[in-house]
Amino acid sequence: MSSQSKAPKTFKSLQKVGTSLTKTSSSSSEQASTTSKKTKTSSSSSSSNTTTTNKSTITKQQQGLKRKLSDTTLLEEETENQETSPSSIQQSNNNDSTGEQQQQPNKADSSVIDTSVTFASLGLSQVLCDTLKDIGYKHPTKIQREVIPVAIKEAYHDEETGFTKYNDIIGISETGSGKTASYVLPILERLLQLKGDPSPCSALILAPTRELATQIQYHVNALGSKIGITSTTLIGGTTIANDSLRFKKNRYHVVVGTPGRVCDLLQYGKSNFNLNHTRFLVLDEADKMLGSEFDKWLTAISEKLKRKQCTVYLFSATMTTKIDKLLKLHQMTNPVKIQVTSSKYHTVDTLTQQYLLVPEKYKEQYLVYLLNENPGKRILVFAGQNATCIMLSIMLRSLKFPAVPLSGHMDETHRQHCLRKFISGDRPILVATDIAARGLDIPLVEIVINFDIPAHSKEYVHRVGRTARIGNQGLAITFVTQYDLQYFQKIEALIEKKMDACPVNKENAMLLTNTVSKAVKLAKKKMSDMEKGDLPVQSDEFTEEEEVLNNAIRSLASKRENAGKKKGGGSSGGPGNLKKKRKEQK
Numbered sequence: 001m002s003s004q005s006k007a008p009k010t011f012k013s014l015q016k017v018g019t020s021l022t023k024t025s026s027s028s029s030e031q032a033s034t035t036s037k038k039t040k041t042s043s044s045s046s047s048s049n050t051t052t053t054n055k056s057t058i059t060k061q062q063q064g065l066k067r068k069l070s071d072t073t074l075l076e077e078e079t080e081n082q083e084t085s086p087s088s089i090q091q092s093n094n095n096d097s098t099g100e101q102q103q104q105p106n107k108a109d110s111s112v113i114d115t116s117v118t119f120a121s122l123g124l125s126q127v128l129c130d131t132l133k134d135i136g137y138k139h140p141t142k143i144q145r146e147v148i149p150v151a152i153k154e155a156y157h158d159e160e161t162g163f164t165k166y167n168d169i170i171g172i173s174e175t176g177s178g179k180t181a182s183y184v185l186p187i188l189e190r191l192l193q194l195k196g197d198p199s200p201c202s203a204l205i206l207a208p209t210r211e212l213a214t215q216i217q218y219h220v221n222a223l224g225s226k227i228g229i230t231s232t233t234l235i236g237g238t239t240i241a242n243d244s245l246r247f248k249k250n251r252y253h254v255v256v257g258t259p260g261r262v263c264d265l266l267q268y269g270k271s272n273f274n275l276n277h278t279r280f281l282v283l284d285e286a287d288k289m290l291g292s293e294f295d296k297w298l299t300a301i302s303e304k305l306k307r308k309q310c311t312v313y314l315f316s317a318t319m320t321t322k323i324d325k326l327l328k329l330h331q332m333t334n335p336v337k338i339q340v341t342s343s344k345y346h347t348v349d350t351l352t353q354q355y356l357l358v359p360e361k362y363k364e365q366y367l368v369y370l371l372n373e374n375p376g377k378r379i380l381v382f383a384g385q386n387a388t389c390i391m392l393s394i395m396l397r398s399l400k401f402p403a404v405p406l407s408g409h410m411d412e413t414h415r416q417h418c419l420r421k422f423i424s425g426d427r428p429i430l431v432a433t434d435i436a437a438r439g440l441d442i443p444l445v446e447i448v449i450n451f452d453i454p455a456h457s458k459e460y461v462h463r464v465g466r467t468a469r470i471g472n473q474g475l476a477i478t479f480v481t482q483y484d485l486q487y488f489q490k491i492e493a494l495i496e497k498k499m500d501a502c503p504v505n506k507e508n509a510m511l512l513t514n515t516v517s518k519a520v521k522l523a524k525k526k527m528s529d530m531e532k533g534d535l536p537v538q539s540d541e542f543t544e545e546e547e548v549l550n551n552a553i554r555s556l557a558s559k560r561e562n563a564g565k566k567k568g569g570g571s572s573g574g575p576g577n578l579k580k581k582r583k584e585q586k
Contacts, residue, residue: 147179171338172340235257298329365512367479446467
């Protein structure tokens, strides 16, 4: 890893950065002296429905948490006017709580990997088994052990059409369990057994987001390219005419796409793309494809399929009662339901889950402290708002942390650029919104930090599922402020686990207050200036990522302006919205 990718290890190094930030901030202030007074970059979001708690039902644990939060608030008051100590912070050498990545699974998680079972014993061809071995798949996970034998088993042979029908399947398994391979491998096995070259679009895999579709196609290519199976994505980013031309020039056996784009190409008059020979339809993250827009697209796609010859797989980490709509839409009369989680919202045993009680105003300081304590590790930081994601990315980069953002309002090219940088390890810190919580196959994430606690408890399961994947160890740390108690309690109730407190040195964390506060102020000023149309001065470092951030800020400002026009003024996002929302709920 290059020197610029290493996180600063001591307070002294951060103090030097802080001095530099002060100079930069002063310079920026002088340049902006002729402009109007700085405007706020965020406004209050619509208040959500509040939840009240009867005091008589408060448990001992809740009372303990409140006492700890009170202690943390006292710490805030005591250190508010504290001068930064010139002494350096000694790093802890004890990183046991984070867990090192291991190839062998933890014994407690034997339900995920059973070394006595091989892919060959599940009925896969030797050529596929060899491919799996070449790319590092040694033994099947539990979802793979359950799904593959059922999926490759012949259900019946239709004499009328001449097609062999296989079992429709509903697969439910937590993220990181290997469910993508559990449906890709049976599809490849059946295409391999066909006489002659498979037909174009023999398999259509649908995903709710472009990022997930891209990740799935990566798996299909890795597993299928050596046996002559070709694949592509159909996710937009180019004109519909260019997509149509691609399918005229190439014969893709497996197509992975988003429902909207697939529907567009099916309805494009000049395209020869069709589903006449599609034998497999897969809906991954099926519960995310329930809504008016998805209903329209999926109905149009279903009408183009020849249902008698098509096998349907629905997969997700969670399933809801609304899934019945998809079963009826795709005429899944007798699907085999395979669920490998002990609980509907189960988290794997190799995941260490901790909470960190922190005052709202010092969250950035504690984030920098944790990153400083874990240099070089692959860390995914979740923010609750697009603006918070961008602000944290700018702040961390100004402190010389190798961070990149990933949020929904970034354009596709920039999102893929940042994702590649993170996966390659070139930028080992990814600050993301919940767009990264579902479906993205990001290997070897060692730590997940919930900077903002998720408003919906179910989303917590998907966030922390980015680490501790396929038997590896992982750590998830959730920030809990004085406004987050009810959210935290709901999460623990959902996962049926009690989290341990994250061990931190509060004094060392608070020594970072001045330096981090300057970085936060500078980041917010940059966002404000750009939203007003002021162009930033380009620096020599991280110029490509800076351009990504600049475009993200412009996009955010544009969407706020459009939202304000629709609502008669005002903005809809911003780093402060989550805090204000929770104050209102309290």
